[in-house]
Amino acid sequence: MRPVSYSRVSDVATAIATVAADPTSAYLAGGTTKIDMLRIYAEPSQRLVDINDLPIDHIEVQPDGAVRVGGLARMNDVALAPVVLDRFPMLSEALLLGASAQLRNMASMGGNMLQRVRCSYFRDAEASCNKREPGTGCSAIAGVNRGHAVLGASPHCIATHPSDAAVALVALDAMIHVQNSGGHHAIAIDDFFLLPGDTPEREHPLNHGDLITAIEVPALPAARNSLYLKVRDRESYEFALASAACALTVTDGVVAEVRLALGGVATKPWRARKAEQVLHGAPATRETFARAAQAELADAVPQTMNGFKIELVQRTMIRALETLTARGAAA
Amino acid sequence: MVASHLPDAVQGPGRVDVVLNVNGATHVVRIEPRVSLLDCLRDHMNLTGAKKGCNQGACGACTVWVDKRRVVACLTLAIACEGREITTIEGMADNGSLHPMQKAFLTEDAFQCGYCTPGQIMSAVALLAEGHAGSDAEIGEWMSGNICRCAAYPNIRTAIRDVRDGVGGVRGATG
Ligand SMILES: Cc1cc2nc3c(=O)[nH]c(=O)nc-3n(C[C@H](O)[C@H](O)[C@H](O)COP(=O)(O)OP(=O)(O)OC[C@H]3O[C@@H](n4cnc5c(N)ncnc54)[C@H](O)[C@@H]3O)c2cc1C
Ligand code: SF4
Ligand code: FES
Ligand code: FES
Numbered sequence: 001m002r003p004v005s006y007s008r009v010s011d012v013a014t015a016i017a018t019v020a021a022d023p024t025s026a027y028l029a030g031g032t033t034k035i036d037m038l039r040i041y042a043e044p045s046q047r048l049v050d051i052n053d054l055p056i057d058h059i060e061v062q063p064d065g066a067v068r069v070g071g072l073a074r075m076n077d078v079a080l081a082p083v084v085l086d087r088f089p090m091l092s093e094a095l096l097l098g099a100s101a102q103l104r105n106m107a108s109m110g111g112n113m114l115q116r117v118r119c120s121y122f123r124d125a126e127a128s129c130n131k132r133e134p135g136t137g138c139s140a141i142a143g144v145n146r147g148h149a150v151l152g153a154s155p156h157c158i159a160t161h162p163s164d165a166a167v168a169l170v171a172l173d174a175m176i177h178v179q180n181s182g183g184h185h186a187i188a189i190d191d192f193f194l195l196p197g198d199t200p201e202r203e204h205p206l207n208h209g210d211l212i213t214a215i216e217v218p219a220l221p222a223a224r225n226s227l228y229l230k231v232r233d234r235e236s237y238e239f240a241l242a243s244a245a246c247a248l249t250v251t252d253g254v255v256a257e258v259r260l261a262l263g264g265v266a267t268k269p270w271r272a273r274k275a276e277q278v279l280h281g282a283p284a285t286r287e288t289f290a291r292a293a294q295a296e297l298a299d300a301v302p303q304t305m306n307g308f309k310i311e312l313v314q315r316t317m318i319r320a321l322e323t324l325t326a327r328g329a330a331a
Numbered sequence: 332m333v334a335s336h337l338p339d340a341v342q343g344p345g346r347v348d349v350v351l352n353v354n355g356a357t358h359v360v361r362i363e364p365r366v367s368l369l370d371c372l373r374d375h376m377n378l379t380g381a382k383k384g385c386n387q388g389a390c391g392a393c394t395v396w397v398d399k400r401r402v403v404a405c406l407t408l409a410i411a412c413e414g415r416e417i418t419t420i421e422g423m424a425d426n427g428s429l430h431p432m433q434k435a436f437l438t439e440d441a442f443q444c445g446y447c448t449p450g451q452i453m454s455a456v457a458l459l460a461e462g463h464a465g466s467d468a469e470i471g472e473w474m475s476g477n478i479c480r481c482a483a484y485p486n487i488r489t490a491i492r493d494v495r496d497g498v499g500g501v502r503g504a505t506g
């Protein structure tokens with residue numbers, strides 16, 4: 001493991017000032033990504049600033065019905081909060097279907113947004129990888145790419161974004177609240193995750209020292225009928241091959257409201273806007289669902305080993321929509 | 332810039348004194364900040380119950396509790412546990428008498444090689460306290476962070492059910 005230095009801070013202003021003052025420093029939350037990266041030499045030596053004592057682990061309902069989750073709130077605590085279970089079941093499920101009980105006790109929501117890709121070449125300091133070392137090439141394109149993306153890839157990087165929670169949050173139009181020495185601002189989650197393009201090393205718009213203080217999920221009554229469907233190589237404790245976060249309201253047999261986002265198949269948590277467009281106002285039938293899924297994947301580009309994902313994710317979307325249609329009718 | 336007595340004084344990368352509370356006892360070790368809680372327990376405190384399987388959060392053999400929550404010790408820095416309460420498998424017996432879960436693992440033959448067992452037991456006891464042992468499916472899902480290479484899973488589930496329904500009696504079988 002890389003050598004590190006360490007300090008612990010107890011207030012937000014000191015945390016930000018400490019990290020901002022030293023370009024080699026970084027926040028340490030649950031450490032489930034950070035320690036892993038340092039141990040496998042995927043990141044350089046750092047001065048770690050432990051933020052686990054900061055008072056930003058709240059889960060609060062806002063007057064307008066939005067739910068605000070602190071940047072340090074732990075995955076398990078958010079998933080099991082009654083207000084999240086009740087209003088945003090898809091977020092609860094996305095969190096609980098991720099990692100393991102132990103990791104979810106450690107891992108924070110802010111850290112979850114910033115977790116690094118699981119591409120095995122990114123994690124192998126000997127392999128060339130544009131994300132780890134810009135300009136060295138992408139080993140995955142001519143290598144083992146069964147787990148890689150079919151949407152949003154570029155000739156420079158094809159790694160899938162690994163977060164489950166972010167997929168639900170993208171469907172829910174969440175806002176990422178950020179604080180730095182200059183003040184506070186909020187970023188729409190769809191703008192928070194960047195496509196690789198020709199700068200795959202840049203994954204999000206945060207600057208050095210920016211602290212994620214909270215994630216805000218706006219009120220969405222339709223989300224009470226929502227789910228997260230995750231398809232993977234084993235039943236638990238595994239990243240997604242394909243997943244769908246979906247909220248649906250059907251009125252008189254017609255899709256009145258829908259939110260749909262995909263995981264495991266794209267280089268960022270993928271809002272399925274083309275599918276949503278097909279679904280809006282259309283009869284809630286299998287035929288419509290298949291047409292919507294097809295529209296979303298029309299531009300998909302398979303690599304040598306992951307062509308199966310194009311069909312798999314369409315089936316995942318259709319099953320999510322059918323399940324929610326049946327649940328809505330039974331309610 | 333920052334006086335050294337303040338809590339945000341920088342420590343390391345060389346060795347520093349770290350004070351840890353493990354199973355109710357205070358230990359002082361001299362380690363680099365990069366040392367994981369797992370290596371600290373095993374190599375610096377001679378508490379070798381927690382095991383190293385993968386060293387990357389993927390197997391659960393290193394499961395211990397920090398402030399009563401189960402975590403993986405391989406992705407936890409020892410220095411980050413100063414001021415927290417650490418519990419390991421060595422702290423489960425009460426005055427020489429095994430914890431009911433340890434007894435149940437013996438009775439139900441819930442292991443073969445035993446390498447994953449300390450982690451399984453630390454997870455299993457936490458599982459009951461969390462209230463996630465309702466059905467076999469729920470036990471399976473909430474124990475999935477503990478891999479058993481010998482596949483003792485059916486007997487591990489039986490041991491957990493024994494404690495849930497018997498001595499532990501935390502929760503009924505509601506499914
Ligand atoms: C074996 C394994 C399996 C996993 N499986 C899944 C899975 O199935 N699904 C899934 O979604 N995830 C999975 N994960 C990833 C896990 O969810 C993330 O590692 C975790 O959420 C990161 O949070 P953390 O608090 O541990 O972050 P840390 O490791 O502490 O930090 C991660 C990064 O974020 C930065 N950071 C942390 N907090 C903040 C903040 N508030 N503001 C600004 N920067 C910050 C750190 O500097 C660091 O760069 C898995 C991880 C492991 C090890
Ligand atoms: S897919 Fe991205 S992360 Fe993986 S080797 Fe290529 S550039 Fe690196
Ligand atoms: S050794 Fe810690 S999870 Fe495998
Ligand atoms: S008993 Fe051998 S790994 Fe579980």
